[in-house]
Amino acid sequence: MFLINCPYCGERDQSEFSAGGEAHIVRPKQPTELSDDQWAEFLFMRKNIKGVQFERWNHAHGCRKWFNMVRDTSNDKIYAVYKMGEKPPTK
Amino acid sequence: MTRNLRTANSKFIDQTSRISFKFDGKKLYGFKGDTLASALLANNIHLVGRSFKYHRPRGIMACGSEEPNAIVQVGNDASMTEPNTRATEIELYEGLEASSQNCWPSVNFDIGAINNFFSPLIPAAFYYKTFMWPSNFWKLYEYFIRKSAGLGKSPTEPDKDIYDHRYLHCDVLIVGGGISGIIAAKIAAKNNLNTVLIDDKNILGGTTLFQENECFKVNNSYSNEWLKNEIENLKSLENLTIKTRTSLAAYHSYNYLLARENLTDHLDINEKKDKIRQRLWKIRAKKVIIATGAMERPLIFNNNDRPGVILSSSIKKYIDYYGVKCGQKVSLFTNNDSAYETAISLNNSGVNVNSVVDIRDKANSLIVKQAEKLGIKIHWKSSVVNTSGYKKINSIEIMKLSDDGTTVFGKKIKEECDCLGISGGWTPRVHLFTQSGGKLKFRDEDNVFLPDKSGLDQISIGSCNGDFELDQIIKNSVRLTKKIFKN
Numbered sequence: 241m242f243l244i245n246c247p248y249c250g251e252r253d254q255s256e257f258s259a260g261g262e263a264h265i266v267r268p269k270q271p272t273e274l275s276d277d278q279w280a281e282f283l284f285m286r287k288n289i290k291g292v293q294f295e296r297w298n299h300a301h302g303c304r305k306w307f308n309m310v311r312d313t314s315n316d317k318i319y320a321v322y323k324m325g326e327k328p329p330t331k
Numbered sequence: 332m333t334r335n336l337r338t339a340n341s342k343f344i345d346q347t348s349r350i351s352f353k354f355d356g357k358k359l360y361g362f363k364g365d366t367l368a369s370a371l372l373a374n375n376i377h378l379v380g381r382s383f384k385y386h387r388p389r390g391i392m393a394c395g396s397e398e399p400n401a402i403v404q405v406g407n408d409a410s411m412t413e414p415n416t417r418a419t420e421i422e423l424y425e426g427l428e429a430s431s432q433n434c435w436p437s438v439n440f441d442i443g444a445i446n447n448f449f450s451p452l453i454p455a456a457f458y459y460k461t462f463m464w465p466s467n468f469w470k471l472y473e474y475f476i477r478k479s480a481g482l483g484k485s486p487t488e489p490d491k492d493i494y495d496h497r498y499l500h501c502d503v504l505i506v507g508g509g510i511s512g513i514i515a516a517k518i519a520a521k522n523n524l525n526t527v528l529i530d531d532k533n534i535l536g537g538t539t540l541f542q543e544n545e546c547f548k549v550n551n552s553y554s555n556e557w558l559k560n561e562i563e564n565l566k567s568l569e570n571l572t573i574k575t576r577t578s579l580a581a582y583h584s585y586n587y588l589l590a591r592e593n594l595t596d597h598l599d600i601n602e603k604k605d606k607i608r609q610r611l612w613k614i615r616a617k618k619v620i621i622a623t624g625a626m627e628r629p630l631i632f633n634n635n636d637r638p639g640v641i642l643s644s645s646i647k648k649y650i651d652y653y654g655v656k657c658g659q660k661v662s663l664f665t666n667n668d669s670a671y672e673t674a675i676s677l678n679n680s681g682v683n684v685n686s687v688v689d690i691r692d693k694a695n696s697l698i699v700k701q702a703e704k705l706g707i708k709i710h711w712k713s714s715v716v717n718t719s720g721y722k723k724i725n726s727i728e729i730m731k732l733s734d735d736g737t738t739v740f741g742k743k744i745k746e747e748c749d750c751l752g753i754s755g756g757w758t759p760r761v762h763l764f765t766q767s768g769g770k771l772k773f774r775d776e777d778n779v780f781l782p783d784k785s786g787l788d789q790i791s792i793g794s795c796n797g798d799f800e801l802d803q804i805i806k807n808s809v810r811l812t813k814k815i816f817k818n
Contacts, residue, residue, distance in 0.1 A: 241583045
């Protein structure tokens with residue numbers, strides 16, 4: 241169970257949050273112009289890496305706001321938490 | 332029978348308040364402070380169950396959560412009965428009813444024991460491979476196989492008890508109330524940190540509590556006296572919460588832990604009503620200090636599973652803590668010094684110690700010299716090669732070990748005994764540490780796994796960190812605890 245530092249509310253238990261998968265996937269501007277393969281690529285394909293990953297989280301049972309998080313999936317260490325629209329930390 | 336297996340001088344058992352309980356339908360007596368196991372031993376009952384497949388007799392082997400054999404069914408009510416509980420962990424209460432498992436018609440006469448004689452014919456996977464065909468015969472087999480599978484009986488009606496869960500947030504959580512846990516708790520609480528100390532037993536102190544020997548001294552007083560004083564002093568510390576009868580069940584990431592507090596399991600049967608039975612604590616701690624201690628290893632030889640073969644440190648606890656003699660003529664088999672502590676304790680309580688069988692060439696530590704001075708016979712460089720006695724051990728066979736320790740030679744010495752204590756050294760209880768994701772390292776000198784790397788804010792101290800000597804435990808516990816508060 242993680243202890244997540246929500247950028248709006250502060251430290252809360254993981255049970256208040258829900259995970260939203262990989263972050264920073266840009267929605268294509270003109271979906272109608274894409275082939276089925278390209279659309280499926282956007283919709284379904286995720287990196288699922290072992291190591292440092294950028295992901296989206298929602299404080300579902302709190303402020304209900306979305307935010308981003310940098311987490312190492314191998315040891316669950318959270319390196320950074322930042323608001324939607326903010327630039328991801330480079331290091 | 333009960334009387335002469337009790338010594339009069341146990342400080343931890345209230346011999347004025349007698350408790351009656353039932354085991355396998357027979358009414359027996361114990362005292363307040365006993366566990367089911369110690370009360371059974373005091374009634375000279377060693378045989379408490381049967382093994383799973385061959386139905387070999389099983390006796391009490393240890394004295395705590397490490398017990399592998401004395402697994403019993405508690406209660407006979409359809410909703411309250413509990414299977415597979417360790418007799419060594421059940422505190423005795425008025426009206427307790429327990430029974431043996433995996434035996435029919437009784438633990439003394441078990442039909443299933445016939446498997447033991449056919450064991451060469453029923454190898455691993457026998458049932459699974461034999462009862463496959465012809466396939467429509469399964470309906471016939473099923474009844475018998477279902478009957479022989481599993482150990483205890485599950486309750487058939489819903490649980491009537493009340494359970495509770497609560498959250499707990501603290502600066503420091505200390506797991507284990509033995510000597511190092513108490514040292515850490517004192518340092519933490521004095522640093523103005525909100526500290527919680529938990530232990531699964533009903534009182535704090537661990538094994539040091541009944542360690543009364545001039546080889547183990549702290550500041551010129553016996554280690555048990557010193558520790559008792561320290562525990563008294565803990566009570567005056569304001570920011571320290573002590574939870575006894577609480578066992579840690581899980582250690583998740585970010586120091587999130589689950590613990591079970593036992594609230595009424597030790598109460599008399601008519602006092603339990605309408606009270607919360609157990610409470611689940613969901614703990615979030617900033618720092619965790621693991622002080623879970625170590626457990627004794629068994630030794631390997633033929634027929635080392637007979638009732639009456641007990642870990643030597645457990646024999647010591649039964650005699651020094653519960654005042655119960657595990658036998659009248661005890662032999663000990665060891666590869667280290669700790670069995671000599673048991674030998675001395677037994678000797679002081681008036682139990683015959685036949686001999687100590689030691690696989691080492693010679694040892695010159697103070698405790699061994701003390702045992703020699705008491706006239707305890709020692710078979711150096713020897714090994715127990717076999718035991719006999721079906722429902723309880725009645726003799727052992729000893730042979731000399733060769734120089735490289737790989738073979739035995741010479742004449743078999745037969746020694747009659749009614750209890751054999753075994754001590755194969757110590758294993759640090761690193762289970763909690765590994766569950767939290769920690770990695771272990773191996774120490775070659777004494778073949779133990781020790782805590783190494785962990786991603787969490789935690790430390791292991793005391794014998795679960797590989798310190799087995801008293802002065803080492805105290806010195807390193809203080810050092811490591813102070814270190815974790817610096818960063």
